[in-house]
Amino acid sequence: MDLCIxxxxxxxxxxxxxxxxxxxxxxxxxxxxxxxxxAWIGPDAEAPAADNEIDASGCLVxxxxxxxxTHAVWAGSRAGEFEQRLAGADYTAILEAGGGILSTVRATxxxxxxxxxxxxxxxxxxxxxxxxxxxxxxSGYGLDPETEVRILRVAREAAAEVGLTVRTTFLGxxxxxxxxxxxxxxxxxxxxxxxxxxxxxxxxxxxxYVDRGAFTxxxxxxxLRAGAAAGLDLRIHAEQxxxxxxxxMAARLGALSCDHxxxxxxxxxxxxxxxxxxxxxxxxxxxxLKDPPPPVAALREAGVPLAVATDLNPGSxxxxxxxxxATLACVTMGLTVEEALLGVTAVAADALALPQHGxxxxxxxxxxxxxxxxxxEQAHAAALVQFLGGAQPVATxxxxxxxx
Ligand code: NIG
Ligand code: FE
Numbered sequence: 541m542d543l544c545i546x547x548x549x550x551x552x553x554x555x556x557x558x559x560x561x562x563x564x565x566x567x568x569x570x571x572x573x574x575x576x577x578x579a580w581i582g583p584d585a586e587a588p589a590a591d592n593e594i595d596a597s598g599c600l601v602x603x604x605x606x607x608x609x610t611h612a613v614w615a616g617s618r619a620g621e622f623e624q625r626l627a628g629a630d631y632t633a634i635l636e637a638g639g640g641i642l643s644t645v646r647a648t649x650x651x652x653x654x655x656x657x658x659x660x661x662x663x664x665x666x667x668x669x670x671x672x673x674x675x676x677x678x679s680g681y682g683l684d685p686e687t688e689v690r691i692l693r694v695a696r697e698a699a700a701e702v703g704l705t706v707r708t709t710f711l712g713x714x715x716x717x718x719x720x721x722x723x724x725x726x727x728x729x730x731x732x733x734x735x736x737x738x739x740x741x742x743x744x745x746x747x748x749y750v751d752r753g754a755f756t757x758x759x760x761x762x763x764l765r766a767g768a769a770a771g772l773d774l775r776i777h778a779e780q781x782x783x784x785x786x787x788x789m790a791a792r793l794g795a796l797s798c799d800h801x802x803x804x805x806x807x808x809x810x811x812x813x814x815x816x817x818x819x820x821x822x823x824x825x826x827x828x829l830k831d832p833p834p835p836v837a838a839l840r841e842a843g844v845p846l847a848v849a850t851d852l853n854p855g856s857x858x859x860x861x862x863x864x865x866a867t868l869a870c871v872t873m874g875l876t877v878e879e880a881l882l883g884v885t886a887v888a889a890d891a892l893a894l895p896q897h898g899x900x901x902x903x904x905x906x907x908x909x910x911x912x913x914x915x916x917e918q919a920h921a922a923a924l925v926q927f928l929g930g931a932q933p934v935a936t937x938x939x940x941x942x943x944x
Contacts, residue, residue: 542574550919663852673937912933
């Protein structure tokens with residue numbers, strides 16, 4: 541074996557086929573890794589010999605975390621906007637006045653590839669240090685063909701440099717850029733004709749920000765349909781600031797996930813349940829924009845799977861730590877500990893169409909994190925989520941290699 545994680549006090553496989561509850565709890569086990577895959581899971585006393593060993597006594601081991609919604613490639617700073625919003629300025633009003641997302645677009649367009657990549661690598665390294673091994677990254681701070689493609693390319697290069705699995709999402713319809721302001725319809729036509737054909741080669745998914753101050757449901761539907769025709773799977777920013785009906789529309793089109801959902805109504809919940817759409821909850825954005833919680837109880841009752849992601853970006857959610865988001869999802873949205881931990885692992889992987897990720901089983905990818913509970917706490921799942929930022933990752937392994 542290449543590597544063996546020994547003396548694991550508590551293993552959470554997140555594998556509901558293992559017969560050990562939804563979290564797949566096992567105690568006193570070891571995990572052996574060969575050629576980037578989990579080769580063996582069993583009692584520590586029977587652990588096979590390995591070239592390298594990690595001692596996980598007192599620790600929990602779980603699958604590497606999956607962050608299924610980020611905007612991790614950008615340049616520039618929105619610290620001034622943060623202060624404006626603390627003083628009462630409105631997020632959408634700032635965007636409509638040409639700031640917000642559009643100020644990040646200006647800074648990102650003028651940054652070199654090298655600068656964008658350096659910034660992205662730093663952000664992804666910080667995420668890896670907290671236990672993330674798979675990340676989704678959206679474009680949407682270019683809003684022109686060249687910069688949209690640059691962002692997607694940089695996302696893949698930066699993730700490869702850090703050792704993360706990455707899925708990229710084309711979000712040319714994130715905002716109407718300044719030069720197209722007088723001609724929204726013209727910008728949508730430009731996304732379809734000039735951005736999507738180039739971006740599709742660098743992306744796995746297409747996404748649209750449908751909201752007040754952004755795009756309409758009709759515009760969103762046109763772009764998602766074109767993305768699907770270009771071979772991309774669908775996801776959407778829906779029902780964040782205002783209720784629009786975007787979630788129901790995207791669910792009917794077969795979107796993998798609808799994200800945000802603070803303003804989701806019963807029709808949207810019903811459509812998501814019927815079409816098997818995953819709800820991606822983004823408690824960082826909810827906290828910073830002071831939004832109400834999404835209808836978690838109704839989503840749960842309808843059987844809609846719940847994922848949790850950071851939405852890492854410099855405006856609505858300057859948060860890259862999935863542990864913090866798991867805690868916020870419990871405290872501010874009402875998720876259970878089980879739901880939050882599945883939401884940052886197995887369900888998040890499903891939201892990226894990566895069914896082998898986010899769970900630990902023999903033959904699956906050797907992506908895992910060794911975590912020490914907060915001081916004085918037992919190696920129990922709840923202790924990882926109870927303390928805000930309190931989980932202490934001591935090793936992050938991606939495809940069998942220690943990356944943090
Ligand atoms: O997911 N809602 C739109 N897009 C991002 C925010 C991006 C930004 O503010 O720069 C989001 O919250
Ligand atoms: Fe987002």
